[in-house]
Amino acid sequence: MMKNNSRRKFIKKAGAAISTAFAFPTIIPASALGRNGYVPPSDRINLAFIGAGNQAGNDVKSFLEDERVQITTICDVNKQSAGYWDGKVAGREFIMKMVDDAYGEKYGKKYKSCRGYEDFRDVIGRKDIDAVEIVTPDHWHAIPVLMAAEAKKDIYCQKPLALTVAEGRAMSDAVKKHEVVFQTGSQQRSNTHFRRVCELVRNGKIGELQTATCSLPAGTPDFGKTGHLTETVPVPKGFNYDMWLGPAPEAPYCPARTHVNFRWILDYSGGMVTDWGGHHPDIAQWGMDTEYTGPVKIQNAKATWADHPIWNTATEFYFECIYENGLKLIVTSSESNGVKFSGTEGSVWASRGEHDADPKSILGAEIGPDGTHLYKSDNHFRNFIDCVLSREETIAPAEVAHRSITIAHLGNIAMMLEQDLEWDPQQERFTNNEEANKMLSRKMREPWDKVYQKYMV
Template sequence: MDSKKSNQLDRRKFLGLSALGLSSLTILPSWTINGIKIAPSDRVTMGFIGLGQQGMNDFRSFSAVPGVEVVAGCDVDSMKTERFKRTVEEWQQSLGLSPRVDKYEQYEELLERKDIDAVEICTPDHWHALQTIHACQAGKDVYVQKPLSFTIVEAEKMVRVANDTKRIVQVGSQQRSSAEFQKAIALVQSGAIGHIDKVYAKVGDPPAPLDLPEMKVPGNLNFNLWMGPLNDPKIHYHPDLCPPISLDPAEREKLWGAWRWYRETGNGFTADWGAHMFDIAQAAIGMDGSGPAEIIPKGVDGADYLTFKYLNGVVMTEQPYLEDMPNAQGIKFVGDDGWIEVARGYLACSKSELVPDELRGRRPRNLTPEERRKMFEEMQKAQAKGGGSFEISSPHMDDFISCVRSRQKPIAPVEVGASTAITCCLGNMATELQRSVKWNPATHSFGTDKEAWNHRLYDYEYRGSYKL
């Protein structure tokens, strides 16, 4: 046998042994396969909370990370927990493992399990804080989807609890793990285009008032539990908020959960894409863990776009980063010695020699909302046939699992997720108040601005018995 091959651990064998044989071997410090020692602690056992289409995509990403086991899933829609169970058990069988996935409606029951090391939280934004905090208090490490929180106070408390409990928390802003964005950040911070004065970060519109008609709640959905802490009498069930699926025949969701587009249930594109683009922009200009000092909404004080002013002099505006492509989400850094443009799969610089060939990619397409919808439908059809994927981000998951093992900070830690989520909240607050808002990013204070202190996106009273 080739000696090189004999010293390589086959991933299928690793997962098979860790799942089937680890329980009887945990008293041993290690065991050997093909001459390679494998520590029992290399196994990371996971539970998933929130099993919509993003949760399913995240499972596919985590399933590509060696040493990961998935043993439980939780959702308020019983059809989605059953879909998850079938999908995970099929994966387990493909690895030669005995299929076993437990289903839950109440996430607290999943967190009580002592055999779960880490959880993935992929619920609507208004659930992120409670579930992350409870997971940390239960001794679990957490991968929580972006944006980190629904309000500013939630973000602050999530940071405090994560640090107090010494848990690893990775925020799902997966662009942090993408080569084109990492290169853009490195170029800006190295001074490759000189001093940065402006950043154009195109993300999209803020949320609109909820205008969906009320409809009957299907029997497979616990909508009261979906609501959780939300405390607004205008919220009612509509299938766009909780996109339905079919098991037989298998049909995925036909749209993203529309809760994100409405003020009562989400923070619009400002947070949905701001958690990506504002996040990268702040990383590049040295504002990770900090934030803007003044936020000016579009149409106020001469601002043509939502504007964020930072204490280091940088001004970030929510405007097209490509003049001929106003609908494309991405970032442009403007320095006194050139510019850098970056989006998913695309990186360009006024000094073209600074961009490696493998990162140039294709210029983004200028898609209208209708074209985006059609593109998504085509991707859904491809997935239904067993091919294609949507927003799969294994490098980001791999970083999280590595940090669970090493206890080092991940690439998108809770502090960074908090500063980004707060920036998104501030943008929506200024837009709704229709005036400039001053914010002290060091003390997290609005000073004497009582209207800002009392805004629902700073904090709101949870419904019923729910407490933060």
């Protein structure tokens, strides 16, 4: 296989060809791909997956469809087991077989090119890997991103971006310093319904914007079918549980704690508030034109918390974010899933697969050539590869993702403290509550605390 520096030259050459032809690249010209438009295997972008759960299985399928990519590496602390979405099987060997089977079917021969690793550091250290997708639990986003950025790997990181505000800031700063391409898995930005609604708002088609409402799902659904398995049991063979915990506090193993149900434990995630908070508040900020800032106040926060031996995230929630210009963003679990923008002359609403307006006449509003036209992407995964080639910014860059998920983190903190909080979005500190400031970061378990500090900008 071609050495990494040669492949980088190909990437740069192909990217230059694309940039000349397209404002936002979508495909490589056939002349850059070789005969019949196919990319030779030695010239494809070598992509590694760090994380091999249910979301990895979905994302692998999307990257397998891109002829410019070669998935070469799968890393996960779990060899293979059930306990993922709907109790299904996933893990390192399961995803490796998925990749090899797909390439075998595509190329008409038995294909065994995918290598498996347990430790992500071995993956990041490989010189022949151009890009990584990090699709681990939330508490395992920051350190791999910091290390991959320093190693000059381009990064696709699943949402929510970070476990804490402090980790998100460190990740965004590292991406900027090391000049790597970064895509966050907030794929609603590559959805025509959300983009259309945000353009209508940004172009004044609902009058003066007053309120944005993000309606997120409620509850702690037992996605892994393991919620009842809360008793301490031996760690299954083939599962490096200590590595799975990583920087999180030490805790006894039980099936309800790991795999897809990690989302309902505050040591590893933030419940539905951060799970869907990586989606709808991100769209709200896009429509409000507040992508690079944040609210100045979090108020009227209230929540009902999980009644479960291990799960402890919010099951019902409500909070309001007030911006310096008077805009209000409401995050709630009590309305229909979607994002609604309300203005002085009407409202628009979007969810996955549809959008609507009141009055209906807003739907047909035209946006002229001098109007605001938002970044257009119709495929989140291809947009990442386009930008790896062109070196342009992706549709969901790190700083934007950090600002968006900060809203969810602020909401969780306000609901835990049951207090109104004042926030400085420039300094990223609370101005009226030192206890809340302590919750902007988490203490990491040794030795990962030292690793984190080493790679911070």
